[in-house]
Amino acid sequence: MSNYQLGSEYAKQQDQNDALASYRNRFHIPKDKHGKEVIYMTGNSLGLQPRATKDYISQELEDWANLGVTGHTHAKHPWLHYHEFLTENMAKVVGAKPIEVVVMNTLTANLHLMMVSFYKPTPKRYKILIEADAFPSDKYAVESQLRHHGFDPKDGLVLWKARKGEELANYDDLETILEAQGNEIALVMIGGVNYYTGQFFDFKRITQLGHKYGCMVGFDCAHGAGNVKLDLHDSGADFAVWCTYKYLNSGPGSLGGCFVHERHAHNIDLNRFAGWWSHNKETRFKMRDEFDQLPGAEGWQLSNPPILSMAAIRASLDMFAEVGMEKLTKKSKHLTGYFEFLINELNNKSIKIITPSNLEERGCQLSIQVKNADKKLHHQLTEAGLISDWREPDVIRCAPVPLYNSYQDVYELVEKLEEILT
Numbered sequence: 001m002s003n004y005q006l007g008s009e010y011a012k013q014q015d016q017n018d019a020l021a022s023y024r025n026r027f028h029i030p031k032d033k034h035g036k037e038v039i040y041m042t043g044n045s046l047g048l049q050p051r052a053t054k055d056y057i058s059q060e061l062e063d064w065a066n067l068g069v070t071g072h073t074h075a076k077h078p079w080l081h082y083h084e085f086l087t088e089n090m091a092k093v094v095g096a097k098p099i100e101v102v103v104m105n106t107l108t109a110n111l112h113l114m115m116v117s118f119y120k121p122t123p124k125r126y127k128i129l130i131e132a133d134a135f136p137s138d139k140y141a142v143e144s145q146l147r148h149h150g151f152d153p154k155d156g157l158v159l160w161k162a163r164k165g166e167e168l169a170n171y172d173d174l175e176t177i178l179e180a181q182g183n184e185i186a187l188v189m190i191g192g193v194n195y196y197t198g199q200f201f202d203f204k205r206i207t208q209l210g211h212k213y214g215c216m217v218g219f220d221c222a223h224g225a226g227n228v229k230l231d232l233h234d235s236g237a238d239f240a241v242w243c244t245y246k247y248l249n250s251g252p253g254s255l256g257g258c259f260v261h262e263r264h265a266h267n268i269d270l271n272r273f274a275g276w277w278s279h280n281k282e283t284r285f286k287m288r289d290e291f292d293q294l295p296g297a298e299g300w301q302l303s304n305p306p307i308l309s310m311a312a313i314r315a316s317l318d319m320f321a322e323v324g325m326e327k328l329t330k331k332s333k334h335l336t337g338y339f340e341f342l343i344n345e346l347n348n349k350s351i352k353i354i355t356p357s358n359l360e361e362r363g364c365q366l367s368i369q370v371k372n373a374d375k376k377l378h379h380q381l382t383e384a385g386l387i388s389d390w391r392e393p394d395v396i397r398c399a400p401v402p403l404y405n406s407y408q409d410v411y412e413l414v415e416k417l418e419e420i421l422t
């Protein structure tokens, strides 16, 4: 990656040669108080709004206004089947087969639904293994499942910790934990791309390890979907969940995605929670008494979904289908590599990138640890028109998103960081 160059001329040149550069114009870029576009580096928290989203939502508002209830069957995109318009493109984003994917609910709700089916503790095998610096909500969720089944999280929660003095989790340690406690662990649940360090885990390796010891394996892909190339099907994972408001740009609190491996598609012993949307589509409205489970991930749906939110997801997925994850991740690796190069060139002893330098082990986010810094630094960056985020105790996360961030953005970001740090 030494072919990167210093100086703004290089950034300009890279933007001119970037085949995806025009996509930036298809997003609303927020402006600062002087009317200047901000340097938006928080697509890992909330993705920007595609300009097309309004039209996709307006279509549904119009159909609702004009058709009322008949919109369920007569809207341009009939609401009864609306989630199906998302499935194929979403499956491509996460490397899955359509039968393995459904858009429904929100991330944490889906995580619990998955644990209803894939965390079935016994007195001997009841523990849950999770990475130590998992997103707190994920920890709360698994701890509550332990308690729900009558176990004490202090005993039941097994943490995959980074070694002393290191930030990243090490696979040898995972193996050691599983060797020692594998037959007591019911579920391995890992944040596929860690929210704090940006470490992108090897799904296949973790899944094979977990399965070797008889554990179920699931991933939270909140920071993976639309960011890195996922191969959920080939990884062999039992389940995965993710949100669509980060890299999938579908708006605050929008619906989540859920993956259940094909081998479970017809398994009716998984104790799924049911609702009418998990019932056979052909007979759903016959209102029969007996329940007829839909096969595949769709069989975990409960309710008829919010169409307005799904319209925003459709707007975003149509763009992802147009670009494809291949081109997107190619640019992403180069853009974030450039970011890393500029940071390293600063040669500032008070900062350290804690995200892996190996391109296969990270997505677009770099997490920068700043010695002795506090939230003030983050305020200064924000004042300077740089939207990044601060994660306690001492990390600034910046995620140059290949769909809408430019090389110029990255150049200016590092320039501002340098100014403020010195």
Ligand SMILES: Cc1ncc(COP(=O)(O)O)c(C=O)c1O
Pocket (backbone or CB within 6 Å): 106, 107, 108, 109, 135, 137, 138, 191, 195, 220, 222, 223, 243
């Ligand atoms: C890794 C991870 N898990 C869970 C969540 C929470 O998801 P939600 O609020 O959509 O349930 C987030 C982000 O908000 C996240 O980054």
Ligand SMILES: Nc1ccccc1C(=O)C[C@H](N)C(=O)O
Pocket (backbone or CB within 6 Å): 044, 045, 046, 135, 195, 222, 253
């Ligand atoms: N949904 C949110 C609502 C409010 C504030 C933050 C979030 C985030 O998504 C945070 C993100 N999960 C993170 O990795 O920090």
